[in-house]
Amino acid sequence: MPAHPPSALPISLRGISVEVAGTTLIRELSLDVGGGEVLGLLGPNGSGKSTALRCVYRAMRPTAGAVLLDGESLSEQSIRDTARRIAALTQDSRAELDFTVEEVVALGRYPHQNGSARLTGRERELCREALRRMDITHLATRSVLTLSGGERQRVLMARALVQEPAVLVLDEPTNHLDVRHQIELLGFLRRCGLTVLVALHDLNLAAATCDRIAVLRSGALVACGTPAEVLTTGLVRSVFGVDATVVTHPRTGVLQLLYDMPTADRPIETDSPTTPEGIAP
Ligand SMILES: Nc1ncnc2c1ncn2[C@@H]1O[C@H](COP(=O)(O)OP(=O)(O)OP(=O)(O)O)[C@@H](O)[C@H]1O
Numbered sequence: 388m389p390a391h392p393p394s395a396l397p398i399s400l401r402g403i404s405v406e407v408a409g410t411t412l413i414r415e416l417s418l419d420v421g422g423g424e425v426l427g428l429l430g431p432n433g434s435g436k437s438t439a440l441r442c443v444y445r446a447m448r449p450t451a452g453a454v455l456l457d458g459e460s461l462s463e464q465s466i467r468d469t470a471r472r473i474a475a476l477t478q479d480s481r482a483e484l485d486f487t488v489e490e491v492v493a494l495g496r497y498p499h500q501n502g503s504a505r506l507t508g509r510e511r512e513l514c515r516e517a518l519r520r521m522d523i524t525h526l527a528t529r530s531v532l533t534l535s536g537g538e539r540q541r542v543l544m545a546r547a548l549v550q551e552p553a554v555l556v557l558d559e560p561t562n563h564l565d566v567r568h569q570i571e572l573l574g575f576l577r578r579c580g581l582t583v584l585v586a587l588h589d590l591n592l593a594a595a596t597c598d599r600i601a602v603l604r605s606g607a608l609v610a611c612g613t614p615a616e617v618l619t620t621g622l623v624r625s626v627f628g629v630d631a632t633v634v635t636h637p638r639t640g641v642l643q644l645l646y647d648m649p650t651a652d653r654p655i656e657t658d659s660p661t662t663p664e665g666i667a668p
């Protein structure tokens with residue numbers, strides 16, 4: 388999946404800034420995501436992750452800077468061209484019409500269709516494969532209005548896959564998912580061969596999934612590198628205000644964080660964290 392994958396394309400954010408009503412939400416953010424790379428975007432609530440992703444899937448236009456897909460500025464392309472190559476699963480994604488699951492998934496083919504709403508045999512197979520991958524085949528004829536939050540999230544992910552994108556943009560895709568479906572989804576992202584830009588809150592799942600991690604704070608990039616380079620005790624403390632011990636998973640060797648829970652003697656600090664030292668964005 389996809390059956391005939393398009394080559395994964397690199398995507399770059401070049402000095403993008405976003406200002407809304409005089410407030411800077413994103414400040415001169417530059418990131419390069421290589422073709423087939425999984426880049427995780429981390430940061431505290433309100434740090435600008437969703438805003439940065441909105442600029443990539445064109446729900447928002449940066450006030451300055453540009454987003455380049457395979458070297459070409461998105462603002463030079465039609466929205467339909469972008470939709471053929473970039474699929475998004477976002478906090479704004481909706482499935483609130485009284486459609487069946489298979490109908491919602493088939494909508495992912497819309498950017499590829501020229502007038503005809505009929506799916507070809509290959510497209511129907513693509514939809515079946517996406518339902519199977521997201522473990523929702525048994526829900527195919529159910530109305531999406533009757534689904535649980537996690538089931539709906541998997542339907543939206545299947546819709547993104549049938550789009551056969553070169554780039555997947557995902558804003559907290561593990562929201563609502565139980566632990567098995569979280570692991571399956573992130574394992575799939577690692578194997579899918581697409582370029583993936585994914586905002587995550589779970590630092591341990593990010594460490595296990597992402598080739599590189601970028602950390603935002605107050606709309607600015609404060610660190611970017613491999614999970615081991617970025618997820619240090621110093622960064623976790625200064626950006627998230629949490630004490631943690633870094634360990635490696637005994638079987639997989641993946642970096643994991645063990646968090647210190649606050650106690651009456653050691654309450655969590657709520658003062659604004661400072662810039663981590665020695666971490667180059
Ligand atoms: N249209 C807007 N107008 C004004 N402020 C906005 C707008 N969109 C976002 N913001 C603000 O910009 C900041 C960044 O929001 P954003 O949703 O990008 O953060 P986030 O890192 O995705 O947060 P979370 O982890 O809570 O999802 C927040 O303070 C938010 O309130």
